[in-house]
Amino acid sequence: MSDKVIIEIRDLVKVYKGSEEPAIKGISLDIFQGEIFGLLGPNGAGKTTTISILCGLFRPNSGSVFIDGLDIHSNLNKIKHIIGVVPQDVALYPTLTAWENLTFFGNMYGLKGGRLKEKIAEGLHVFGLEKHAEKKIANCSGGIKRRINLIAGLLHNPKVIFLDEPTVGIDVQSRVVILDYLKELNQKGTTVIYTSHYMEEAEKLCTRVAIIDRGKVISMGNPRELVAEHPEFKDLENIFLHLTGKDLRD
Amino acid sequence: MFKYFSACRKESLILIRDLAGLVMLFIMPMIMVMILALVQEQGWSSLSKDPSIPVLLVDEDHDTLGAKIQEGLKSSNIFKIYTNLEGKPLTREVAKALIAKGTYNIAVIIPRESTRIIRHKVQVMVTQIVSGIMMPVDNPFLDIQSNDSINISIYFDPGIKGTFKYAFMASMKEYSMFIESTMIFSSFNTELKKMFPQYRPPKSDYKESVFFTEIFPAGKDEKAVPSTTQHNVPAWALFAMFFIVIPMTGSMIKERDEGSMIRINTMPVSYFTIFMAKVSVYAVVCIIQFILMVLAGRYILPLANIPALTIGSNYFGILLMMIVSSLAALGFAIAVGTVARTHQQAAAFGVVSVVVLTALGGLWVPVYLMPEVMRSIALWSPLNWAHVAFIDLFLRQATIVDVLPQICKLLIFFAVMISIALFYRKINSPLNS
DSSP: OOSOEEEEEEEEEEOOTTOSSOSEEEEEEEEETTOEEEEEOSTTSSHHHHHHHHTTSSOOSEEEEEETTEETTTOHHHHHHHEEEEOSSOOSOTTSBHHHHHHHHHHHTTOOHHHHHHHHHHHHHHTTOGGGTTSBGGGSOHHHHHHHHHHHHHTTOOSEEEEESTTTTOOHHHHHHHHHHHHHHHHTTOEEEEEESOHHHHHHHOSEEEEEETTEEEEEEOHHHHHHHOGGGOSHHHHHHHHHOSOOOO | OHHHHHHHHHHHHHHHHSHHHHHHHHHHHHHHHHHHHIIIIIHHHHHHHSOOEEEEEEESSOSHHHHHHHHHHHHTTSEEEESEETTEEOOHHHHHHHHHHTSOSEEEEEOTTHHHHHHHHHHHHHHHHHHHHHOSSSOGGGGOOOOOOOOOEEEEOTTSOHHHHHHHHHHHHHHHHHHHHHHHHHHHHHHHHHHOTTOOOOSSOOOOOOOOOOOOOOTTOTTOOOOHHHHHHHHHHHHHHHTTHHHHHHHHHHHHHTTHHHHHHTSSOOHHHHHHHHHHHHHHHHHHHHHHHHHIIIIIGGGGTOOOOOOOSOHHHHHHHHHHHHHHHHHHHHHHHHHOOSHHHHHHHHHHHHHHHHHHTTSSSOGGGSOHHHHHHHTTOHHHHHHHHHHHHHHSOOOHHHHHHHHHHHHHHHHHHHHHHHHHHHHTOGGGO
């Protein structure tokens, strides 16, 4: 992890059309290059909204975002070249094969020819999917779809990768493979920003986490340091429950 | 540019993977055009070979007029005449009741004394003329007046088509005019014979001397004859082409619902590139669809004794019109697909609007038969522009310059639709949600 701030978020506010309550209320964060940064929070806390703003899907009502020194408002297209996004839901074409999906999404990032083939083959190999390359997505299991969904966001070696709950609903084996690969990517210099509901996973993986609730950052820091600061709560999950409460969320 | 080609490849693969859907896109319009051509063309031709429209004839006259009208209706080969039902002669009341019940569509009542009244009127007129020649002054016959007239009642089923009713009335007027003129001619002969015993009337009846020849000016090809095929094939081919709104909007909404569009929105590629790829691939579908329907019109319909479609010789013009019409249809589909939030919205609006544009465009009822207001509105239907251009190319040997106004209008329509889609997307972008 370097000292260089790769993502600078200042006073970010987002109010959805037709909603009176802001989804995020003045979030400010600095994320450093080479970090694995976890955005944690209960349902409806504002994690996905924050990530969606960072990858250019939503425009904030106020506040600023700079990624690698570029203002997201005026340089969105340049930013799209340096970020990779893995959406929460599987965003692939069900009637196309894994290879065809990856070729199309790779092309959209500007990759082509031998280099793209190499990247797809590498991605499929890393995630143990070589034999599923020619299988239609509609015929793949949930775990395979998740892994292909992940590869599609990583083909162009992005500087920053955003993952929205990448390990939700998959088996332990797939989860381990995905997390190991994220660590490997991070070691190569990629900044990883991800959201999760799995506190144990975040505690092991992240260099820093921000706990968000009701649109605000309520705690931030290295997971181990947070646990050390609150010795009465043994682990991140208990700190999380202490900070966000045990009430059920929508 | 390669992003565009890659998107084209992706669209093609998605289409090809749904082979059954693709086959339906090509086969169903062909079946539609063949069935509609059969229903319309074969329907009328079979009428002329096998009279099947029943007409009740109540002849209270029992003289020349009744007999001649019956003869005229029979000779048209369209009507089957009933003067008796269940062994009993028809009466005015029975005929009226049967029409009211909807059992029959038309009843003609020729009133009592009709022939006598006409004959008397003609005799008075002829006598006046002839006596005027003999006694130019102090002629007592000149004071004779006959303003009698007869009223043939025709009962129509209220559900009968207006155009058919007008055609029937025109035929009836033609028969009565012919009968009156025959009587005038015969009366003249009789009066002249009375005055000039040496006069020898012509052996044969008066025969009409005015005939009509149908000529359809069509540039170099004067033989081009309009037929229902000539109207139906381009009309239904365009209708099917605009129905691309259903699969196209389906594909767009599915892409949004499945999340692929969210991923694309995070990638360095413009929405314009993505939907232009969609337009290109679906344009090929539209063109193949149109070609298949034209081929059906040329080679399959004649197998059912329906006139073959004439397509003229301006193949480049036809190809250009196919491309431009496809673009107009796809521009419309893109606009609907962008604005609609769900499949239901897109399907309901898409289907109804295409049907309305088709009806307004004169593809079902020719524009010249529409009321004045509708005729003005028809000029704003892209289906009308395309249909007019295809008819010109097929029948009038039109050049590209001749159909240039229609080409320009269709291209402007495409540009306007795409602009609406882009503008709507801009103001309703997820970015601003």
